[in-house]
Amino acid sequence: MSQETLEWLNANVLIGFTDKRGTAWHHRRSLEGDEPNHYPGPVPVEDVRRRLFGWEAVSGEVFVKNPVTGRLQQDSTRQAFLRSDNGYVMGYFTPGYQPHPYEEWLINKIGSLLDDELSIGSAGLLRGGAVAWVSIEVPETITTPEGVEFRPNLFGTTSFDGSLKTRFKRAATNIVCDNTMALALSEAGQEIAIKHSRHSRLKVAEAREALNLVYQTADDFAAEITRLCQTTVTDRQWDAFLDAEVRVPAEKGRGRTLAEKKRDSLTRLWNEDARVAPWRGTAYGVVQAVNTYAHHEATVRNVHRPERNMLRAITGGVHQMDRSILSTLTGLLDRTDLVRAA
Template identity: 40%
Template structure:
């Protein structure tokens, strides 16, 4: 769950292409700080480095005071060579250093980001998210390519423990089914070990600003997502040139458009909608508390209102895409959120939770619509 405040989202995330797309939904003028975080065009690479990645991830062995009367001259325990007694300036007590681990922290604030083994390679966001995309963008934010690619958004989450840079092109794809969307490359990484460095293709449906990261054919999807488990192999993820990245975007666009067509061709009648509703939000047993039944009934009412009346869903009501859009819109905009909803949605997109939720929705939908015989 995201804990980002409005002030954090308005200063530690950067939003581009606002001249075409308007302000982000988390925009608050009073929380913008000394300079706005919205850009009319692409975000310059230099601004991402200066405003978001202008600090270093440093590492130090954990230290703790010795709670007994030893002296710094006491030799280290032979059975635990990874621990060493050291003197720390300003500390009235000797300290034990755990040399088998290292704490990664921000150089500007000292905020701890994660604890790892001593062999963990500390890398910088600039290296992982910008240098890895260096073939895509020039310093002013435009790709060296016949087709324009640039940074559409970038940001830090969880106090800097998670970061992302999103590369996209300005055009919106319009499908015959009336679904307008944009496809982008989302590069994400973490300093707390919560997610690997990865590049993935994600889609933004314009009518509702929902993020979709799914594909009907999982084999196709595996070709559109790269995850790096070992940081020492960072160079393996570098794109050869901007055209390679552009090809990834175009392939993702074509695949998403084809999937939309298939889902829009899948009929969902009133009886099937009730079955989907029962599967996604089953009513509790009679012995359940009144509050529990009320929560579920409210959820069902919200989903049904989206399905029958909401402009973000109604054009596709009666289809498989309409059901996916109903659930996705509910999860993005209506589902109860602890803290800031915009921050939660951003975190879910970056960490892959949105993709997992969409995949589960599709899986459950097909199970309901095509029961085993």
Template identity: 45%
Template sequence: MTRETLTWLNTMTLIGHTDRRGTAWHYKASEQGGEPNHYPGAIPLKDVRARLFNWEGVHRRVAVELPASTFTEATHYGLDNKPMRWEVIGNRSALDRSDRDTGAVFGVVGPDYKIHQYSDWLLENVAGLLHDGLSVSSAGLLKGGAVAWVEVSVPENLMTDEGVEFRPNLLATTTMDGSSATVYKRTITDVVCDNTRAVALKESGAEFKVRHSKNSELRLEQARDALQIVDTAADEFRRQVAELCAIAVTEDDWQLFLDRTVPWGTKTGKPDNDYMRLLKEERRENLTYIYRNDPRCAPWHGTAHGVVQAVNTYDHHVRLPQKKEDQEPDRVSSWRTDRNLQRTVDGLFDELDRETYLDLEAVLEQAA
């Protein structure tokens, strides 16, 4: 995981519709320079292009350092002061950004890897498909530009009969470090908790992927299908919330759920040491407090929806980093913000919701 600074997050991410869903976790006006990165309404496409995607990904040649057999072929001396030479590897290239000359690269790939330029894959293809009901609601870069996303959303928050406020989105994301394909995925922002979660908890959220192969291209029909996902997501989400709110969870069920997700003892059956037991007690207490009292979850206490919200809220806003240096008070906020953004782009919060639901389902089946 990267360690984005507050300055980066306040200049290299753009957050829209703040008049409806508020500011981002990382909002800090003093870190934004002369141009705010938060927009009361939709984010203009020209701003995304000018502020984030004003460069291209490029292939750069890769060379390996080898011993020189003669002084005439040597290009330099190695660390041991012996003559060395550089030999270009023809079937490998380094991925980098066109505006950088520092030598830092995103990753090394093979000859068939095709760069999906952010301006093309995340802007141009989506721009031609936006209609009156959809607009860019967020966009950003992570890992120095190796990861990028653009989120398309409806202009108004929606509400279920159970009082859950939400917003259906299309998340378009890709990378320039060879780590993942280009993904177009349906997400739902639960405004009560400001979390992105999957519409379908039992199955993967609707999405399609395009690999970075040499013949890859995004067909217009595929993009239209992606936007169709957004247009029809509201009804699916309402149905899913209704189903989750209809599943009763007793206090005994909740205790069994804690025993399953934060179990006592090690995997080998040994008792926890004092430190691990203290950590688990703290986590169980935090989860229980959020589930029963936090306004982002308490209205649905006693339902499966409340359980899913409690775990998601804890993971977003309470969980602490494992590394001690990141646990310093002045670093936790930055760590959490970066982690939340990265996990949203990677779809890991969706996976967390699905795992929570499956754990709860197993507990309820056991208790039945």
């Protein structure tokens, strides 16, 4: 993990409610600079404006080098969006692209609806500022009867590199491992998405609906945890899940070594790790094992782990991962041979 990545996160990611959740796992006090990026309570709206969104995305002309003449010529079919403070080029678009300024879409439209029970829990910039998010949370951490502590939140995200529509989607932060989880929170109708087009806008009613999802997330997530904790997974079923989740090649080589290493890591988490073992023998323990492995131990390529985890949370990768785990596990639990063998 590079020092530069940690420096970026500790300067461009603001984390709130540390009295309730503790510090983020990527936190380094020595890299915070002149101002701490962790807050014991909510992240102040004005700090998000000043520290993260205190610049504009400006449109610039695009020029290309003519291979025949060697001269630069304008490409009128494209425009670039750059940061006004440092000139960083975030993305290239057609003239019909409609930018969604961070302050307007992630602060003004949502911030005006915040109340005493909803505040900013985190906010940040990634990819040089080309991707941004703001997470809206309730002040108190929720603890289920099964001992799972989580914080329901609503991610508001958008981008200036073309990678994301503007979206408001549900998720939850698992306190014991600082993981973002989705479980069954990705059903149709549980997020709002707005394209970057000339007629794009977020109505007040839609904004209120998005914020209401935070409260709904708490009930739905807690109910899903209870259901999964009440679903027994025997040792034989766990072994079958490992076989389905991590296929070990028959031939010796790098692929087989990596697969065996992953199986060993998942088994260690399942049996011994405090973030997983308390729920060993349940479907929730299976989800927690794979989710924790993916966040904290899996090999990361072409991007650094903290940035990968942040991007996965806001782009929907967490939803896809949790759905895949539950789909595989459900299929195995329905198998008669495994049930009888238990």
